[in-house]
Amino acid sequence: MSHVDSTTLTNIAFIMNNIEKLNSDISLYQSLIFDMDGTLINSEIKHHEAWNHMLEAFGFQRLGSDVFYSFASLPGIVITNKICEQYQSATPEKVDPVAMNEYKNEVYENIYIKQAEAFPFFVQLVKEAHARGQRIAVATSSRQHEAKFLLEKAGLLPYIDTIVSGDMVEHGKPNPDIYLLAAQKLQSKADQCLVFEDSVLGMKGAKAAKMDAVKVFDGHFDCEAIIRADNSQS
Numbered sequence: 001m002s003h004v005d006s007t008t009l010t011n012i013a014f015i016m017n018n019i020e021k022l023n024s025d026i027s028l029y030q031s032l033i034f035d036m037d038g039t040l041i042n043s044e045i046k047h048h049e050a051w052n053h054m055l056e057a058f059g060f061q062r063l064g065s066d067v068f069y070s071f072a073s074l075p076g077i078v079i080t081n082k083i084c085e086q087y088q089s090a091t092p093e094k095v096d097p098v099a100m101n102e103y104k105n106e107v108y109e110n111i112y113i114k115q116a117e118a119f120p121f122f123v124q125l126v127k128e129a130h131a132r133g134q135r136i137a138v139a140t141s142s143r144q145h146e147a148k149f150l151l152e153k154a155g156l157l158p159y160i161d162t163i164v165s166g167d168m169v170e171h172g173k174p175n176p177d178i179y180l181l182a183a184q185k186l187q188s189k190a191d192q193c194l195v196f197e198d199s200v201l202g203m204k205g206a207k208a209a210k211m212d213a214v215k216v217f218d219g220h221f222d223c224e225a226i227i228r229a230d231n232s233q234s
Contacts, residue, residue, distance in 0.1 A: 018224045018225070019221065021225070022214070022221060022223075022224070022225060022226065023125075025225070025226050026125075026129070026194060026214070026226070027129075027132055027134070029134065029192060029193060029194040029212075030134065030135060030186075030188050030192040030193070031134060031135040031136070031137065031183065031186040031188040031192055031193045031194070032126075032129050032134055032135070032136050032137070032193070032194050032196065033136075033137045033138075033139050033179055033182045033183070033186075033193050033194070033195045033196070033211070034122070034126070034136070034137070034138050034139070034195075034196045035073070035138075035139060035140060035195075035196060035197045035198060035199070035202050036138050036139075036140035036142060036147055036150065036151070037072075037140060037141070037142055038072060038198040038199065039119075039122065039196050039197060039198045039202075039216050040118060040119060040122050040123075040126070040138070040151075040154070040156065040196075041116050041117065041118050041119065041150050041151075041154060042116055042117055042118075042119060042219070043113065043116035043142075043150055044072060044198070045065075046108070046112040046113060046115055046116045047068070047108060047112070048065060048068040049112050050104050050107050050108035050111070050112045051063065051068060051079070051083070051104055053104070053107045053111075053112075054100055054103050054104040054107060055083070057103060057107075058096075058100055058103070063083070063086075069199075072198070072199035072200070072201060072202070073141050073172075073173040073174070073197075073199040073201040073202040073205070074141065074172060074173065074201065075141050075166045075172040076101055076104070076105065076141075076143075076166075077097065077098075077101050078172065080097045080100050080101040080104065081097050083100070084097050084100065108146075109146070113146060113149060113150065116150055116153075117154075118150075118153075118154035118155075118156065119218075119219030119220075120219070121219050121220055122196070122216070122219065123154060123155070123156060126156055126159050126160075127159055129159075130159040135161050135186040135187075135188060136159060136160050136161050136186075137160070137161060137162045137163070137164060137182040137183075137185065137186050138151065138160055138162075138163045138164070138182075139164045139178045139179055139181075139182045139195075140163070140164070140165055140166065140178075141165075141166040141172055141173055141178075142165060142166060143165055143166065143167050144163065144165040144167060144168070146165075147163050147165050148163065151163070161185075161186060162182065162185040162186060164178050164181050164182045164185065166178070168181065169181055173199075173201050173202050173204075173205040174201040174202070174204035174205040174208065175205060175208065176205055176206075176208035176209035176210075178205065179193070179195060179205060179206055179209035179211055180209050183209070183211070190209055190210045190211050190229075191210070191211075191212075191229075193209075193211045193212075194211070194212050194213065194214065194226065195209075195211050195212070195213040195214070196213070196214050196216055197213055197214075197215065197216065198215070198216050198217055198222075203215060203227070206229070207229055209229075210229045211229055212226050212227065212228050212229055213226070213227045213229075214226060214227065215227060
C-alpha cells in the first residue's frame with residue numbers, strides 16, 4: 001500500500017470541505033443557469049474536432065486547442081469569421097465564411113455530436129438541484145436542436161425547465177442577453193440566479209447580466225467559492 005503523507009490528507013480534506021460548502025451555497029439560489037458545451041457535456045472538444053475537419057476539407061491547416069478555447073462561447077458564424085481572418089491574406093480565394101460554417105455544422109451533426117458525453121459530476125448536480133425544487137435552465141451558444149439532442153442523450157431533458165440557445169438572442173456571449181432571457185423564462189431575478197460556465201467569455205457574460213457564477217473546467221468546479229457579480233468570492 002502506498003504511503004499518503006499528512007500534507008496530502010490535509011489538502012484532500014481542504015478540497016472536500018470547499019466542495020461541500022460550495023454545494024451548500026449553490027442550494028440557496030432559486031434558479032441555476034448552465035452553459036452546455038464544456039460545462040454539462042464534453043461537446044466543446046467535439047466542436048474543435050469539427051472545426052479542424054472543416055479546415056482540412058477547405059485546404060487549411062488545423063488550429064490548436066488554445067485558439068479554439070479563446071473562441072469558446074462565441075456563436076458559430078462569429079468563430080468562422082475569426083478563423084477566416086487568420087487565412088484571408090494568404091489564400092483569399094478559399095475563404096467563404098458561410099460555406100465553411102455550413103460544412104462545419106454538417107460534419108458536427110453527422111459525426112462529432114454523437115461522440116459527446118455528459119460530465120457525471122454535473123449530471124448529478126442537476127438532478128439534486130431539481131429534487132430540491134430549484135429551477136434549471138441551459139443557456140448555450142449552440143443551436144436549439146443540438147442542445148435538445150445532447151441533453152436528451154445525457155438523460156437531462158426531464159430536469160431542465162428551459163433551454164435558451166444562441167439562435168434565440170441577437171447578441172451572443174459575452175453579452176448578457178442569453179442569461180437574462182433564461183432568467184426571464186425561469187421567472188427569476190438576476191440576483192436569484194447562479195450561472196455555471198467553463199469559458200472566460202461566458203463568465204464575462206454572467207457578470208454583465210449581474211449574476212453570480214461558478215467557474216468549471218473538465219467536469220468539475222474550477223473555483224473554491226461562488227464568484228459574485230461584483231467579483232468577490234464567498
